Amino acid sequence: MERNLKNVLVISFGFLLLFTAYSGLQSLQSSLNAEEGLGVASLSVLYAALTLSSMFLPPIIIKKLGCKWTIAVSMCCYVAYSLGNFYASWYTLIPTSMILGLGGAPLWSAKCTYLTIAGTLYAEKAGKSAKDIINQYFGIFFLVFQTSGVWGNLISSLILSQSSNQGEISEEHLECCGAYDCLTDTTNSTGSERPSDSLIYTLLGVYTGDGVLAVLLVIIFLDQIKPDQAETEKEKTPFWSTFLATLRHLKDKRQCLLIPLTMYSGFEQAFLSGDFSKSFVTCALGIQYVGYMMICFAGINSLCSLLFGKISQFTGRKLLFAVAAVLNTSCIITVLLWKPDPKQLAVFFVIPGLWGVSDAVWQTQTNALYGILFEKNKEAAFANYRLWESVGFVIAFAYSTKLQVYVKACIVLSVLVLSMLTYGAVEYLEAKSSPETPAATKKENGGPHSQETHM
Numbered sequence: 001m002e003r004n005l006k007n008v009l010v011i012s013f014g015f016l017l018l019f020t021a022y023s024g025l026q027s028l029q030s031s032l033n034a035e036e037g038l039g040v041a042s043l044s045v046l047y048a049a050l051t052l053s054s055m056f057l058p059p060i061i062i063k064k065l066g067c068k069w070t071i072a073v074s075m076c077c078y079v080a081y082s083l084g085n086f087y088a089s090w091y092t093l094i095p096t097s098m099i100l101g102l103g104g105a106p107l108w109s110a111k112c113t114y115l116t117i118a119g120t121l122y123a124e125k126a127g128k129s130a131k132d133i134i135n136q137y138f139g140i141f142f143l144v145f146q147t148s149g150v151w152g153n154l155i156s157s158l159i160l161s162q163s164s165n166q167g168e169i170s171e172e173h174l175e176c177c178g179a180y181d182c183l184t185d186t187t188n189s190t191g192s193e194r195p196s197d198s199l200i201y202t203l204l205g206v207y208t209g210d211g212v213l214a215v216l217l218v219i220i221f222l223d224q225i226k227p228d229q230a231e232t233e234k235e236k237t238p239f240w241s242t243f244l245a246t247l248r249h250l251k252d253k254r255q256c257l258l259i260p261l262t263m264y265s266g267f268e269q270a271f272l273s274g275d276f277s278k279s280f281v282t283c284a285l286g287i288q289y290v291g292y293m294m295i296c297f298a299g300i301n302s303l304c305s306l307l308f309g310k311i312s313q314f315t316g317r318k319l320l321f322a323v324a325a326v327l328n329t330s331c332i333i334t335v336l337l338w339k340p341d342p343k344q345l346a347v348f349f350v351i352p353g354l355w356g357v358s359d360a361v362w363q364t365q366t367n368a369l370y371g372i373l374f375e376k377n378k379e380a381a382f383a384n385y386r387l388w389e390s391v392g393f394v395i396a397f398a399y400s401t402k403l404q405v406y407v408k409a410c411i412v413l414s415v416l417v418l419s420m421l422t423y424g425a426v427e428y429l430e431a432k433s434s435p436e437t438p439a440a441t442k443k444e445n446g447g448p449h450s451q452e453t454h455m
Helices: 003-032 035-084 093-126 130-145 148-160 197-221 229-235 240-251 253-284 287-315 317-337 345-373 375-398 405-433 437-444
Strands: none
Touching: 003 035, 003 093, 003 130, 003 148, 003 197, 003 253, 003 287, 035 093, 035 197, 035 253, 035 375, 093 130, 148 197, 148 287, 240 253, 240 375, 253 287, 253 317, 253 345, 253 375, 253 405, 287 317, 287 345, 317 345, 317 405, 345 375, 345 405, 375 405
């Protein structure tokens, strides 16, 4: 096998193993560690640490360790988070969440750097276009990586469905489910009790094993790669320069107008994984259904991401944003009006399915929009993207345990409305400054589905 392709596959399957564990754990946090809101608090801390990490750590760590060992060490941060869940408390889960957050940004930056250098080196040797080879390598990576959400949630549902604590859910218990939840630990009531410790330890053991395998795969099979001259010069730039460039980029009016849309991406993902999974799925059906629900979301999300990346050149981004806004608004209104009933099983999957369609638009088209609008200043632009999406996650998880679901749904809907107004203003400014821009950008709208913010 061609050596560079072997390295691409090692990274791809290493990330698949690692995020199979992480995606499953993230989906279960609001239900598994519901006491005093520990689970969502840990996610809020995690994304806050990720925000700080993305601004300062990647260039320092990569310069000191190189891409291979940055990936290996950062993966160990994810394993630490899995271990912290074995005895989940404020003294174990919060510190390991901080460790994971700090390791997240260097992990993704090292992966991107490695694939870019590997693609460039192979293109030079084969006499091919570096851009084409790099796109091919990233395509292989995301083809493998995007299935992690399916496998992680499938493992959790298969293991937790063995629980002997499943029972008939009483009408009294169902009254505390849905948008007007009782702000109590809904996993400790009849019908949706916490699974036995042995099942939880089995699940965490599988997830930890996945993480350890990922680390070993990278250490044993991934070749160290030497950065090219351009990368070397880039690393000599003072680490704080990225932070200052990120702040200076806010002088661009269009960037400021895109902040609500970028933050909304964090709000809507946090609502589905934190609030809908707990107050609807876990409360009315049981924790063993959370994985199946998230598989529905992740599967449709991945397929639509691929689809929208292709069809956006024909439809334009405005139509896709409009469709996503309508779908998300419909889902939020349904959440506000619908009282969850186990007999209406299909609805528990239709909502996350439609949510997955809209999220695919938010991810692919917002990334593409940043790339098109700020083509000459992409690094600072995407640093802002990561920053403001992470801020959305932090805020949404921070207030998660303090408010009823209907209030949080109204907040998400309000941010969506604001996002569409400010996005419209950006399109107006673009059309005003260059009448040809909308037509031209239709050809460029097929941006890749960024997974960095999904950690």
